[in-house]
Amino acid sequence: MTRDDLFNTNASIVRDLAAAIARNTPKAHILVIFNPVNSTVPIVARTLEKTDTYNPTRLFGITTLDVVRASRFLSGIAGTDPAQTPVIVVGGHSGVTIVPLLSQSSAGTAVEQGSEAWKALVHRIQYGGDEVVQAKDGAGSATLSMAYAAAKYTNLLLRALKGEAGIITPTFVKSPLFASQGIEFFSSAVELGVSFHFNSHFRPNGVKKIHDLGNITAQEQELVNPALTELKKNIKKGFAFVQ
Ligand SMILES: NC(=O)C1=CN([C@@H]2O[C@H](COP(=O)(O)OP(=O)(O)OC[C@H]3O[C@@H](n4cnc5c(N)ncnc54)[C@H](O)[C@@H]3O)[C@@H](O)[C@H]2O)C=CC1
Numbered sequence: 001m002t003r004d005d006l007f008n009t010n011a012s013i014v015r016d017l018a019a020a021i022a023r024n025t026p027k028a029h030i031l032v033i034f035n036p037v038n039s040t041v042p043i044v045a046r047t048l049e050k051t052d053t054y055n056p057t058r059l060f061g062i063t064t065l066d067v068v069r070a071s072r073f074l075s076g077i078a079g080t081d082p083a084q085t086p087v088i089v090v091g092g093h094s095g096v097t098i099v100p101l102l103s104q105s106s107a108g109t110a111v112e113q114g115s116e117a118w119k120a121l122v123h124r125i126q127y128g129g130d131e132v133v134q135a136k137d138g139a140g141s142a143t144l145s146m147a148y149a150a151a152k153y154t155n156l157l158l159r160a161l162k163g164e165a166g167i168i169t170p171t172f173v174k175s176p177l178f179a180s181q182g183i184e185f186f187s188s189a190v191e192l193g194v195s196f197h198f199n200s201h202f203r204p205n206g207v208k209k210i211h212d213l214g215n216i217t218a219q220e221q222e223l224v225n226p227a228l229t230e231l232k233k234n235i236k237k238g239f240a241f242v243q
């Protein structure tokens with residue numbers, strides 16, 4: 001079973017939860033961790049849009065577990081402390097859409113870009129979640145590490161909303177980066193925090209600044225291309241469900 005197979009079960013649950021949020025707490029910050037995240041975030045967005053309660057700066061797809069895995073697996077090779085080995089992971093949260101930018105990590109030199117070791121590491125990061133789902137054989141997914149990722153992300157957001165500056169973490173959000181290619185949502189490094197409001201008041205929002213991919217290697221670009229193709233399909237599937 002893949003994350004995409006979860007679509008049939010989760011899509012209607014996510015839609016109904018989003019509708020309930022729109023009715024009861026329309027200004028909430030919504031952190032979506034239900035799979036498949038690449039499709040459930042678009043479902044939430046379209047559902048909120050229908051009731052005029054959609055605020056893209058308050059809708060976050062949680063890809064933190066990919067970041068946690070990337071840090072853990074890379075540090076295992078580099079001999080570093082995972083907590084001190086941040087890795088930017090971009091794209092989405094399933095298979096080829098998970099693109100670790102190892103070249104931007106200080107420990108990234110431990111694996112040569114394009115080498116067999118690099119390919120194996122990228123594959124492990126991309127399919128770590130699927131391994132767990134298959135091993136549990138229908139009995140759930142990576143429960144504890146998901147809870148860890150959710151707590152980690154929630155803490156970052158709460159700190160940012162309280163005014164702490166410089167909190168930047170990969171997040172799957174409505175993004176301008178590949179919008180011209182029809183990809184409305186994309187995960188890249190996102191600065192969380194407050195946005196400046198027109199009447200000179202700081203207003204807590206959430207998504208403050210979306211960073212682009214920065215310098216990436218040719219090998220990483222080769223990962224981005226299929227990620228975009230797959231993401232486009234996943235996002236369309238979410239939108240089609242709401243329609
Ligand atoms: N984004 C991420 O990094 C990750 C996401 N996940 C996703 O998180 C979700 C939960 O995963 P698990 O905890 O392993 O699943 P699980 O099957 O152990 O738990 C699901 C829970 O949802 C409840 N539930 C079922 N239908 C519901 C409804 N209509 N309304 C409210 N609650 C309902 C069930 O009673 C159960 O307690 C899945 O969608 C999974 O794919 C899991 C791991 C990582």
Ligand SMILES: O=C([O-])CC(=O)C(=O)O
Pocket residue numbers: 002003035065128129130132133141142
């Ligand atoms: O595929 C799943 O349900 C679990 C998941 O997202 C992960 O472990 O990354």
